[in-house]
Amino acid sequence: MQASIISIGDELLVGQVVNTNASFIANELNKIGIIVKNILAVGDNERDILNSFEKYFLENDIVLVTGGLGPTHDDITKKAVCKFFNVKLYQSSEIKERIKRILSYRNIEWNAAAEEQTFVPENCTIIPNNLGTAAGFLFERNEKYFIVMPGVPYEMQDMMINFVIPFLSSKRKGDMIVHKTLRTTGITEAALSELIGNIETLLINNNQVSSTLAFLPSPAGVNLRITAKSLKNEYAKETLNEIERKIRAKAEYYIYGIESEDLESVVGKLLIERNLKIAVAESCTGGLIADKITNISGSSKYFERGIVAYSNQSKIEILGVKEELIVKYGAVSEEVAKAMAEGIRLISKTDIGISTTGIAGPTGGSVEKPVGLVWIGYSDAGETFALKNNFGNDRLLIKIRAAQAALNLVRLKLTGKKIK
C-alpha cells in the first residue's frame, strides 16, 4: 500500500514552521510497512488544495491530510474536503456534547468558534479528537482511504496512534518494511563507502526480500540506514541483521551506536559500566565537550569538572602546563595538548583526562599551523598522548568535529580499540 501526505498551511510555505507532522506520520506509516510516496506542503488556498487532493488520491491508496481544521477564516480544509467528496456538512450532536465538556473543563464559554467545530462532513467516519475541538475524518472510497486530521501536533499524533494506525494496520496488504540505523564517526562518507565496498554484494535482494542502504552524513559523522522489505516480518528482520553483520565486519571500528543514540550517551554508559570518572580541558572547543557530556542526564556520576582554558595563563595556572612548553612549542602543539590532558586528570583526580587545543579560526592560522589544526590529548594512569587532526576551515564545524573526535577517542580507548 502506498500513501502520500498533504500538509496544509501558509506557515509551512513561509518557513515559519518546520513540517514535523509529516515526518511523524511518515515514520508511523513506515513502521507498519506503508510506503510514503510523497509529502506535499500546500498553502491555505482552495484551488491548490483541491488540485492536490485530486492528484494524490488518484496516485495513492491512502492520502493523509493535516492542517486547516481550526475555526478561523484561513482554515478551509473542511470546506475543500466537502467539495472534493461532494458531501454536505451536518451538525453532530455527539461532537457538540464532547466540545461542551472540553470547554467547561477549561472554563471557556460556548462561542461561535465552538459552534463551527460541531459541523462535520456526511458519509465519512469521524475520528475522535481526545485533546482538542477539531474532529478528524476518514473517507473510504473504492478501497482507498482519505484521512483528514488537525495540524496541532499532539492532537494529530493522538489520532494517528489511537485510530489511524490501528485502522490502516487492519487494512494493509503487502510487504513489511523495517529499518536500522548504524551511527559512525571519524570517517568521511567517501572513505566509509570505499571501506564498505560494493553495496550490491552487501544487500540481499531475492524474491522473498529486498533491501537498501543509505549514507546520511552530518558534521558529527555518517549514519548508515539499512532498510529491508518483505511480506514476512521475520524475513525483513533477518535481512536487517545479516546486512548489519556484514557492515560491522568491515566498519565496526567506526560504529558507535544505533538509531538515535548520541556519542556522549554511549561514552557515558561505558564510563558508568567501568566505574570511571572523566574531566576535560578545552581550548579550541571552548566548552562544547563539557556541554555535550552534561546534556546526558546522570552525567554528574562520571563527569567531575571541565576547564575551558582559553588564555595561556589559565592553562598554566589551573592545568599546571609549564610556561616553557607554551613558549617553546606554542599553545597549539602536541606537548601542550598532552600537558593539558594530564593536568586536568591530576587536578580532578579522575581516571581519564582529555584535552583540545587548536586553531578554530577564521584568524590565527599560519602555514605551519593552519586554521582547522586541532591536537586532541588523552591521559589515563597508564599513558598520555595527543593526536593531530585537521577539521576544515569553518569555526563552528571545527568545534563540532573536534568535540566529537575527543569523545570518540574516549570510546575507542574504553572499548580497547587500537588508536589509528
Add this chain to the structure above:
Amino acid sequence: MQASIISIGDELLVGQVVNTNASFIANELNKIGIIVKNILAVGDNERDILNSFEKYFLENDIVLVTGGLGPTHDDITKKAVCKFFNVKLYQSSEIKERIKRILSYRNIEWNAAAEEQTFVPENCTIIPNNLGTAAGFLFERNEKYFIVMPGVPYEMQDMMINFVIPFLSSKRKGDMIVHKTLRTTGITEAALSELIGNIETLLINNNQVSSTLAFLPSPAGVNLRITAKSLKNEYAKETLNEIERKIRAKAEYYIYGIESEDLESVVGKLLIERNLKIAVAESCTGGLIADKITNISGSSKYFERGIVAYSNQSKIEILGVKEELIVKYGAVSEEVAKAMAEGIRLISKTDIGISTTGIAGPTGGSVEKPVGLVWIGYSDAGETFALKNNFGNDRLLIKIRAAQAALNLVRLKLTGKKIK
C-alpha cells in the same frame, strides 16, 4: 515570482529526517518576496524525481531542489537533472582542483567518490560549495530558474546565503517586501504580546504599503519579525523603521539585537567596546555559556577562561567556594552562586565573573528546590549578586534558557539597565 521546493531523499519519506532544509529555503525566499507555492518531498527514484521536475518547473518561475548529490549509489539527482535538461556530464578541472584542496586539507587521499564529484552538467552555472565536495547547479531557461543544491544542511545554507539569494534578488520583479527581525529575550510570548498591545494600532496599512508582525518564539527568546510590502522600496523601509520605533518604545528593555545577531555576539561587542574581560563558572549549564561565547570569532580578546564546576570538590578547589556554604545552603543556592561568580572573577583577574548553579533534572529536584531552579550569579569590582530563576522541566531547555539568561544579565549590566 513564484517558487517550489523539491526535497529528494528516502530518509524524508520514512520520517527519519525532518525537512528543515525546505523551511530554511522557504524562509530565505520569503524574506526577498518570493512566494513558495509548494514544498514536495520525493524519494530516491528517478521516475518520481523527473515527474516532479516536469510538473513544478512548468508551474513555477523558480524550482529549488536539494538532496541526492553525494557520491554514493542512492544519490541520483545529478543524473536526473541531466536527463531533464538533456545535457551531458563533463569533468570540471576547476572543481577537481577544489576537491583536491579540500581532501589534502583533511589528509584524505584521492578516491573514486571524489572523482565522481568532479563531473558536473553542461550548460549550467556551477554554484560553488565552500564547505563540501558536491557542487550546486543553476539552470536558466526562458527566464525561469532551476537550482540544485546538496542536502547537507550547512552546505545548502552556505549556497543559499552566498549565491542563490543574491542571484534571485537581482532577478525578482513586483512588490518589494522587506523584513526586520527584532530579537528579544527574558520575556514570554504572551507577556511580550501584552506589553506591545494592540497590533493593529502598531501596523501601517494603506494604499501605498502593507505590513505585518509575527511573533516567533524559540527556547532562547521571542523574535519579532516585521514585514512591509510596497511597490516602492523606500516606502517599505520607512514603514519598517516606523513600526520598529513603536515596538522599541514599549519593549526596548528586552531587545538585544536585530536579524540573525546572537546574544553572545552582542555581549562580545559590548565587552570589546568597554575593554572588559569576562570569565564564567558553570554548574548546571555544563559549559554551554563558554561554548556560546567561544562560538564568536575573536572571543579570545575578552573571554579569559571558563570553569565547569560540576562536582562540589571542583567548586571548592578551583573557585574557592567555602565548603561551609555548600553544607549550609546547598550547591544550588544564592550564596554558592555568588561565591562562584566572585571566585571565577578573582582567580581569572577579569572584570566580570558570571555563574550558574541549578537543577537541570530530570532527577535531583525537591519541593524546596525543584527541577528548573537556577541561580545566576554576577560579580564585578563593585557588586556581587545572584538572581533566582525557574526554567521549566526539560533538561536541555533549562540549560539553553539559563545560558541565555546569564548572557542577558551581562548585557543589561553593560548597558546600564536596571535588573528586574
